[in-house]
Amino acid sequence: MSKVLWIIGNGFDKNLGLKTGYRSFLLNKYFAPGETNEYRDELVRRLDTFDPKSQSDLWSDLERLLGEVSQYYEDDVDLFHETFEDIQRQLLEYVAQEAGRLPNEFPPAAIDEFRESLCLFSRRLEALDQIEAIPEVIPSENAWVSAISLNYTNSFDSLWNSAIHDEKLNSVANGAAVISFYPDHLLHLHGVVDSSGNGDSPIFGVSDQSQISSSLCSEDPDFIELWVKSERNASLLRNTKGQMMASLVSSANAICIYGCSLGLSDAYIWKIVGRRITTSATRLYIFDHELPDRRTGSFRRFQTRRKDLIDSFLKAAEIKEPDKETAIKHIVPVESSKIFKFDSLLKLGV
Numbered sequence: 001m002s003k004v005l006w007i008i009g010n011g012f013d014k015n016l017g018l019k020t021g022y023r024s025f026l027l028n029k030y031f032a033p034g035e036t037n038e039y040r041d042e043l044v045r046r047l048d049t050f051d052p053k054s055q056s057d058l059w060s061d062l063e064r065l066l067g068e069v070s071q072y073y074e075d076d077v078d079l080f081h082e083t084f085e086d087i088q089r090q091l092l093e094y095v096a097q098e099a100g101r102l103p104n105e106f107p108p109a110a111i112d113e114f115r116e117s118l119c120l121f122s123r124r125l126e127a128l129d130q131i132e133a134i135p136e137v138i139p140s141e142n143a144w145v146s147a148i149s150l151n152y153t154n155s156f157d158s159l160w161n162s163a164i165h166d167e168k169l170n171s172v173a174n175g176a177a178v179i180s181f182y183p184d185h186l187l188h189l190h191g192v193v194d195s196s197g198n199g200d201s202p203i204f205g206v207s208d209q210s211q212i213s214s215s216l217c218s219e220d221p222d223f224i225e226l227w228v229k230s231e232r233n234a235s236l237l238r239n240t241k242g243q244m245m246a247s248l249v250s251s252a253n254a255i256c257i258y259g260c261s262l263g264l265s266d267a268y269i270w271k272i273v274g275r276r277i278t279t280s281a282t283r284l285y286i287f288d289h290e291l292p293d294r295r296t297g298s299f300r301r302f303q304t305r306r307k308d309l310i311d312s313f314l315k316a317a318e319i320k321e322p323d324k325e326t327a328i329k330h331i332v333p334v335e336s337s338k339i340f341k342f343d344s345l346l347k348l349g350v
Contacts, residue, residue, distance in 0.1 A: 013155055022059050096194065119169050146183075153192070205265070249276050281330075
C-alpha cells in the first residue's frame, strides 16, 4: 500500500494570498503605527538594536530569536515568559484576522487544483524526476494521503475537506485499473486558531535545548516544558502529536514538504524525516518558491538554489557523513509553482 505524506508550512497560506509571514506580523500588528506595548519596548531595549523592517518573513526566525534572547532575561525569567506569551497571543490574533479573508466556500476550480496537486503531484515533475520518483501509487493498489500542517490556520483543512467526495480525495484510471486515493490523517502538529484568535493547543518555540542561549534557562525543566516544542506537546499539553507525527513519517513512501523554511526551530521534525529517507527507499520532495523554472534558462540559479535546499535539509536533519550520499539521492527539489496554482482562482482583497 502506498502512502504519501505532505508537510505543510506557512508558504501554503501565503500562496493563497494571506499575509501571514513573520515580517508582515511585525509591521501590521506588533509594530503597527500607534500600537503601544511595554513588553515589546522592553524586548527592543534588551536587544539593543531591532529593526522590524529588516526581518525576514520566516516564522523560524522569530523562534530562533526566542531562543537567542533568553540570555538577556536571566535577571527576570518571568518577564521573558510574559513577553513571549504576549507575542504568541498577538500572532494568533493576527493569523486569525488574516484567515478571516478566506472565502467561506472555495471555488470548484480551486478545490480541483488542490486535489490534483495533492494526489497527482508526480505528474507535474520533470521527466527524469518522474522516472526516478517513487510513484504515488502502485498500479492496482489504493493509496493513502496524509498531511501534517504546521500552520495555525484551517485553510488547508478547508480545502482538504472540500476535496473529499465519497470518502476519496481522487480516483484515476490507469489503463484498466482505477486507482483511488483515500484521505488518512490530517494532523495540526502546532495547534490551530479560531476566528477570534483563540489558540487550541498552540505550539511556539524552539526545537531543543541547544537552541536556548541561556545556560540557566536551558537547564530549567519548567522553561523547557514551555518553550521546546515537543516538550510542550508531550509534557504540558499531554497529547501524543509528537508520536503521531513520527508514525506518519515512518510509514510514508513519499514525503512532500511544501511552504516550509526548513528552519532549525523545526529540526525535531526534519531529523525524523531524515532518518526515514536514509533507512528506506522513501523519496523526499521539497517544493520551494525560490527554485527557478529551468525552462527559462536559469540553470545556474536553479543549480545553486537546489544545492542550498539540500544542504539546508542535511543540516536541519543532522544527517551525518556516512548517510549523506543516500539522503541526497532521495531528495528531489521541485519548483513550487508546479502545484497549488491558485493565483487566478482566488482573488483575496488586500
